[in-house]
Amino acid sequence: MTDPEVVLSLQGITKCFGALTANDNISLNLHRGELLALLGENGAGKTTLMNILFGHYTTDAGRILAFGVTLPPGRPRAAIEAGIGMVHQHFALAGNLSVIENIIAGTEKLARPRSDRARARTKLAALAARFDLAIDPDARVGDLSVGERQRVEILKALYRDCRVLILDEPTAVLTHQEAEKLYATLRAMAEQGLSLIFISHKLREVLAAADRVVVLRRGRVVAERRANAVTRDELAELMIGSRVARPVRKPQAPGEVVMRAQRVNAGGRLSDLDFELRAGETLGIIGVAGNGQSSLGELVGGLLPPSSGLFELFGTAAAAISPRDFAARGVGRIPEDRQLNGAVGDMTIWENAVLERIRSPRFSTAGLVRRAAGRAFAQTIIGRFDIRGGGPDTPVRLLSGGNLQKLILARNLQDAPPILIAAQPTRGLDEGAVASIHGEILRARRAGAAVLLISEDLDEIIALADRVQAIVKGRLSPSVDAADIDPRRLGLMMAGLWNEAA
Amino acid sequence: MRLERRAETPLGLAIAAPFAAVILSMALAGGLIALSGAPVLEAYRRLLVSAFGSPLAITETPTRTTPLLLTGLSAAVAFRARLWNIGAEGQFYLGALAAAALGSNYGLHWPTAALIPALLIGGAIAGAVLLLAPLALRLRFGVDEVVTTLLLNFIAVLFVSMMIEGPLRDPLAYGWPQSVPIVSDAVLTKLVPRSRLHVGVLIAIGAALLLWLLQVRTVFGLENRAAGLNPSAARFAGVSLSGVLVAVACLSGGLAGLGGAIEVLGVKGYVTKDLSPGFGYTGIVVAMLAGLHPLGVVAAALFVAAIFVGADGMSRALGVPSFIADVIVSMSLLTMLVALLFTQYRVRR
Numbered sequence: 001m002t003d004p005e006v007v008l009s010l011q012g013i014t015k016c017f018g019a020l021t022a023n024d025n026i027s028l029n030l031h032r033g034e035l036l037a038l039l040g041e042n043g044a045g046k047t048t049l050m051n052i053l054f055g056h057y058t059t060d061a062g063r064i065l066a067f068g069v070t071l072p073p074g075r076p077r078a079a080i081e082a083g084i085g086m087v088h089q090h091f092a093l094a095g096n097l098s099v100i101e102n103i104i105a106g107t108e109k110l111a112r113p114r115s116d117r118a119r120a121r122t123k124l125a126a127l128a129a130r131f132d133l134a135i136d137p138d139a140r141v142g143d144l145s146v147g148e149r150q151r152v153e154i155l156k157a158l159y160r161d162c163r164v165l166i167l168d169e170p171t172a173v174l175t176h177q178e179a180e181k182l183y184a185t186l187r188a189m190a191e192q193g194l195s196l197i198f199i200s201h202k203l204r205e206v207l208a209a210a211d212r213v214v215v216l217r218r219g220r221v222v223a224e225r226r227a228n229a230v231t232r233d234e235l236a237e238l239m240i241g242s243r244v245a246r247p248v249r250k251p252q253a254p255g256e257v258v259m260r261a262q263r264v265n266a267g268g269r270l271s272d273l274d275f276e277l278r279a280g281e282t283l284g285i286i287g288v289a290g291n292g293q294s295s296l297g298e299l300v301g302g303l304l305p306p307s308s309g310l311f312e313l314f315g316t317a318a319a320a321i322s323p324r325d326f327a328a329r330g331v332g333r334i335p336e337d338r339q340l341n342g343a344v345g346d347m348t349i350w351e352n353a354v355l356e357r358i359r360s361p362r363f364s365t366a367g368l369v370r371r372a373a374g375r376a377f378a379q380t381i382i383g384r385f386d387i388r389g390g391g392p393d394t395p396v397r398l399l400s401g402g403n404l405q406k407l408i409l410a411r412n413l414q415d416a417p418p419i420l421i422a423a424q425p426t427r428g429l430d431e432g433a434v435a436s437i438h439g440e441i442l443r444a445r446r447a448g449a450a451v452l453l454i455s456e457d458l459d460e461i462i463a464l465a466d467r468v469q470a471i472v473k474g475r476l477s478p479s480v481d482a483a484d485i486d487p488r489r490l491g492l493m494m495a496g497l498w499n500e501a502a
Numbered sequence: 503m504r505l506e507r508r509a510e511t512p513l514g515l516a517i518a519a520p521f522a523a524v525i526l527s528m529a530l531a532g533g534l535i536a537l538s539g540a541p542v543l544e545a546y547r548r549l550l551v552s553a554f555g556s557p558l559a560i561t562e563t564p565t566r567t568t569p570l571l572l573t574g575l576s577a578a579v580a581f582r583a584r585l586w587n588i589g590a591e592g593q594f595y596l597g598a599l600a601a602a603a604l605g606s607n608y609g610l611h612w613p614t615a616a617l618i619p620a621l622l623i624g625g626a627i628a629g630a631v632l633l634l635a636p637l638a639l640r641l642r643f644g645v646d647e648v649v650t651t652l653l654l655n656f657i658a659v660l661f662v663s664m665m666i667e668g669p670l671r672d673p674l675a676y677g678w679p680q681s682v683p684i685v686s687d688a689v690l691t692k693l694v695p696r697s698r699l700h701v702g703v704l705i706a707i708g709a710a711l712l713l714w715l716l717q718v719r720t721v722f723g724l725e726n727r728a729a730g731l732n733p734s735a736a737r738f739a740g741v742s743l744s745g746v747l748v749a750v751a752c753l754s755g756g757l758a759g760l761g762g763a764i765e766v767l768g769v770k771g772y773v774t775k776d777l778s779p780g781f782g783y784t785g786i787v788v789a790m791l792a793g794l795h796p797l798g799v800v801a802a803a804l805f806v807a808a809i810f811v812g813a814d815g816m817s818r819a820l821g822v823p824s825f826i827a828d829v830i831v832s833m834s835l836l837t838m839l840v841a842l843l844f845t846q847y848r849v850r851r
Contacts, residue, residue, distance in 0.1 A: 017506075303738065324740030333738075341738040346731045355728055355739040364721045371719075398510070 004032045007195045008084070008164050013062035015048055022048040024219040025062070030164065030197060035190040037206040037227070038199045039239055040216035041430035046199045049216075050166060054079050054086060066164070085157025087167045091149050093156075095142030100124060102141055103156045120159075127158050131189055146290065147178040154185070165189070167198040171205055173289045176458065176491030183209040201430075203232050203239070204459075215239055240431045247439040249464055249482075250446075255279030257315070258419055258450045259300065264309035269295040270474045273309070279418065282441070282451040284465025285476070286458070288494050292474035293454050294336060297423040300452055301333040302326030314418075327356045332412030332444075336423035336454065338401070342408045345397030349387075350378035352396050353411045377414070385410035385440070402433025409440050420444050423454040438464060458487050472496040505847040519841040520791050520798075524805065526841075527834035531826055540820040552815020553808035559815070561697035565769065566807035569594070569778070571706040572761030573785025574792065574799040575713055576629075580754035582717075582794045583730040585637070585747055589651030590758040591782025592658030593632045595773075597625035597759025598766045599662050602773045603670055605684035605766070614687045621688055622705070622763050629759015630752045632658060637751045641744050655782065659775070666773055681773040690768040700768035707800060709757060714796040726750060758782060787835040793842075806831055 008030040015023040023045045030036055040046045051057045053064060055076040064071045066082040093102050104120045121137060128134055133151050141152060150170065157165055167186075171179040186196055186209055200206050206213055207227055215223040215238045223238045259277040264270065269292050277283055287293055298304035299311070305321040312318060313329065327333065335341035343352045354363045354374040363370055363377070378392035387406045389399045396404060405425065412420065422441060426434040441464060445451050454471075455461050461468055468485055470477040470493035477498045480489075492500050532542040553563050573590045580587035587593075601621045604610050610617060636650035666672075666681040673682075690700040717723040728736040729746040737743055761781065766773055788806055792798030813827030 301738070302740075322740060323738060327740060335738050340732070341735050344728045344732040344735050347728060351724060351728075355724070355736075355741075358721050358724055367720050367722065369719060369721055369724055 004034075006030070007032050007067055008197075009065040010049070010053070011063050011065065013049065013052060013064070014060045015045075015052060015057060016060055021219050023052065023059075026216070026219070026221055027062075028214050028221060028224075030195050032195055033190050033193050035186055035196045035198070035209060035211045037210035037213045038197055038216065039201065039203070039206050039213050039235065041201055041239060044201075044216040044239075045219040046201075046216055047168070048219075050086070050168060050199065053084070053166070080160065080162075083161060083163040085160060085162030085165045087150065087153045087157060087165065087170060089169045089172055091153050093141050093149055093152060096140065098138050098140055099135055099144075099152050099155075100137040102152060103137075103159050107160060124155065124159060127155060130192065131158065131185060133185060146173045146288065147175075147181070150174070150182070162194075164195045164197070167196065169200060170198055171200070171202065172456075175288050175494045176487055177495060179205060180208075201239075203235050206235065207232060217241060236431070246435050246463060247442050249282075249442055249466075251466075252280055252446065254281035254466070255448065255450075258313070259452070260310070260312040261299075261306075262310040264299070264306045264311050266299050266306045267295045267304050268307075270299060273299075273476050275469060275476060275479070277419065277450045277452050279450045280445060280448045281466045282445050282453055282464050283479070284461040284468040285452065285454045285471050286461045286468055286490055286494055287454075287456065287471035289456055291471050293423065293456075293471060295474065296471060297336050297421065297454055300331075300421050301335070301423075302331065324356070324359070328360065330415075330417040330419060332417035332420040332449075334405075334408055334412065334420070334422045334425050336427070338404055338408055343396045343404060346395055348378075348393050349382070349390060349396055349399075349407060350374045350392035352407065353378045353381060353392075356411065381407070381410035381414050384414070386436070400433075402429045402436075405429060405433065405437055406440075409437060413440060413444055416444075416447060416449070418449060420449045420451045421454075422451060424456065425453070426455075426457065426460060434460075458490055461485075461490065462487075468493075470494050470496075470498070505843075505849060508846055508848055511845045515845050516793070519845050520793065520802070520838060523791070523837040523841040524834050526837045527830055530833055530837075531830045534829060535822055535826060538822050540822045545816050545820055545822055548816040548819045549809070549812035551812075552819075553812030558697070559811060561694050561699035563804070563808050563811045564703045565698045565700070566811055567803045568703045568706045568768070569761045569765050569781040570784055570788050570806055571703075571710065571800060571803035572757050572764065573781045574788030574803050575706075575710055575785075575796060576754045576756075576758040576761070577786045577789035578792060578794040578796060578799050579713060579757065580633075580750060581789060583726055583746060583750040584733070585750050585754065586648045587633055587651050587751070587754050587758075588648055588786070589633060589636070589654050589658075589782070590754075590761075590785050591778060591780065592651075592655035593629035593755045593758035594762040594765075594778050594782050595658050595662045596632050596762065597629040598762030598773050598777055599665060599670075599681070600628035600759070601625040601688075601763035601766045602681045602684060603665075605688035606670070606682040607685060608670075608682065611685075612687075617688050618690065618767065621684075621767060622760055625763025625766075626756035626760040629757070629762065630755035632759075633751045633755030634748070637747060641747065662773060663775055666775070670773075672772060679775060683772040684767060688767055689771065690764070698769055702764035702768035705764060706761075709760070710796045710800050713753070713757075717796065722746075722749060758785070761785075784831065787831055790835055791838050 006029045010026060010028050013023050013026040026049060038046050052059050055074050055078060058074045066084060071082060072078050100120060103124060124137055133155055135148060135151055141149060170182060174182060190196055210227045213225050213227055213230065214221055217239060255278055257276050257278050261273045261275050264273040275283065285296065295304060299306065302321050302323045302325060310317060354377060358364055363374055375392040385406050387403050387410060389403045426437050441451060453464055462485060466482050467479045469479045477493050535542050535545045553559055573594060576590045577587065601624060604624045605621045610620060612620065632654060636647045636654060639645040639650055640647045667679045670681045672680050690702050693699045693701055725741045726746050729741055729743055733743055765777060770777060784806060788799055788802045791802035809830050810827045813824045816822055817824035
């Protein structure tokens with residue numbers, strides 16, 4: 001088989017940040033009409049590579065050729081003019097403008113007396129028809145669903161006549177069904193001669209969508225495979241370096257109810273919540289990002305008091321709602337955004353380990369911090385939970401995401417709390433860290449803790465949860481037993497089609 | 503050329519930054535000295551001698567350090583908690599007025615041992631109250647405290663004017679607008695006889711030490727630091743952000759008010775409209791130069807005071823305008839901000 005024309009060529013790209021080599025002599029070619037997946041764990045160097053391609057970083061060595069011409073380093077505009085488009089994970093759209101306004105923004109000269117909407121409309125309609133990306137050009141972007149906004153982003157790139165399109169973790173915010181639709185669109189685009197790179201750490205979607213897979217590990221290209229000639233296990237091994245077995249959940253009989261919500265409304269974002277959390281059982285809350293998970297996490301973490309309804313903790317109505325009170329009563333809490341809420345980056349490991357319970361006599365006396373006790377506690381959990389990257393006095397910001405998450409989990413689990421709230425516990429973590437976090441959550445459940453797992457990751461919910469409820473626009477679906485769930489059914493539940501899913 | 507964020511600030515760089523900033527600002531101000539026709543190195547030598555080189559200087563510089571140290575601590579403690587208190591000037595004046603009023607013949611007639619602490623505390627309370635009002639507006643209505651504290655300075659100074667030209671006016675001051683003097687029991691002891699240096703400087707250094715211990719050893723300090731560095735993580739961990747801010751406002755306003763009280767009890771004996779040549783605003787520079795560290799504030803306040811005291815001597819000897827001192831101090835704030843940038847970012851080409 002002869003390869004078609006090479007449209008984009010990265011040659012020997014190397015980039016160091018201090019002692020860390022984020023990209024180590026990376027070379028890869030993208031051909032015309034090809035759908036290439038860039039697979040790697042978080043921290044493998046995918047994002048750095050794309051930032052170099054787009055001129056946000058300059059390389060220490062190596063060069064980039066687009067359509068045979070060297071791209072000048074450090075100039076984002078040059079990449080766009082060379083016909084390279086990018087769809088970021090976090091969309092760059094103005095919510096208060098219409099679709100068409102978002103798409104033409106930045107493409108016209110400022111000096112024009114008025115924008116030529118008619119021409120833009122015709123071009124947009126042609127693109128939408130050609131790639132089957134139907135969208136109402138006059139809809140306000142703020143009113144669109146996440147999947148539709150992603151479509152607008154893709155159209156925006158196409159409108160700028162891109163011939164190479166790069167998508168960064170495009171399915172992170174989509175339901176199963178929406179993702180399937182996206183793959184179809186991407187394949188159609190490739191068939192029509194566009195070249196695409198999509199960045200992912202999910203094996204499932206890489207295999208489902210790509211022609212060719214390039215695997216990055218620790219900043220190097222470790223393998224290149226045709227997608228139809230590789231297995232999921234092989235890819236996983238290439239990506240991680242060695243096989244990591246995720247721990248397996250074993251059925252066990254649940255105990256008494258420790259947290260109960262009946263028709264709870266809260267914060268204007270949650271309505272009519274009903275759920276029961278039982279000892280020794282994991283309740284999984286699945287949902288597409290932005291459907292009220294954050295508010296739910298705040299409610300069960302003691303940060304958001306319910307405005308109406310019955311909310312019970314250990315059988316009595318939770319009257320005083322405060323994070324400190326919840327922590328003191330044995331509600332272990334893992335926040336969904338570990339960097340923002342889970343830790344103070346510029347404070348040390350031991351300070352972060354004890355901050356939640358600093359007022360307990362164990363860690364302070366008469367307003368004075370018992371530093372020795374705090375350091376000893378940190379030393380204990382560092383050993384027991386295998387937290388790597390520093391000692392009690394290391395600033396937390398120097399820890400990797402996985403080790404930070406272990407620290408947050410550890411400070412909660414060390415004293416065996418009866419309830420564990422885990423919001424997006426493995427988001428953005430690499431396989432090794434995921435396996436160890438899952439292991440700890442399962443161990444807590446086996447020891448009798450009631451676990452509330454809020455996650456957007458289907459595999460995680462399937463692996464850990466005994467029962468599942470979907471969260472859609474601030475409401476919870478009825479609960480479904482783990483034995484009865486599969487990805488398709490979860491997808492329907494996440495889309496709000498509870499009757500069809502039942 | 504571009505800036506890239508450093509993963510970690512080397513300790514040496516963090517310590518070197520303020521020194522580099524000071525040297526750079528003096529080098530830049532050197533240009534102005536040269537412009538006014540004086541030899542630059544000789545001018546700086548005079549400045550140094552006038553700040554430290556005589557018995558008078560060696561007492562005068564610490565005397566000037568005292569109010570700057572307290573307003574510097576006031577800014578440092580507030581900024582660390584992200585409470586942008588620009589109102590130390592007003593708090594300083596209100597503290598001074600409270601101490602003068604309570605310490606005068608119209609006020610408390612207590613023995614010295616009880617009177618002086620009462621006056622210092624009274625000054626601190628007055629300063630704290632003036633900061634609690636804008637904080638309440640921020641917590642209740644989200645009003646930006648930069649604006650309110652800044653504007654309150656003018657209100658406070660006008661209020662002081664009104665009082666010293668009205669109810670608290672000294673009838674024996676030949677028509678000068680100044681407050682009634684404090685009673686002799688209220689005067690702070692001199693450290694060196696026949697100088698202006700008084701025990702207030704020790705109180706100020708003690709305050710810096712206490713503040714430092716408070717920040718590193720206590721639950722309040724830990725929570726305060728967490729709330730300043732990452733408010734949302736602090737809230738998640740159960741720290742009451744508004745509680746921390748109220749406590750910080752009491753400290754910050756209290757320190758500025760204490761500064762005013764000490765200036766009245768130690769140096770002046772009464773309040774005038776020119777009691778503070780901008781101690782409150784200069785305190786912000788002091789705090790920034792110190793990297794908001796309480797012990798650093800001691801050094802930074804000493805530096806700024808030395809420049810001001812020394813510049814007077816330099817000006818007398820060489821005919822250089824004494825405003826050079828203001829230029830050096832203001833410029834050191836700018837160079838410090840640049841230096842801070844380089845401690846956090848590195849330049850790449």
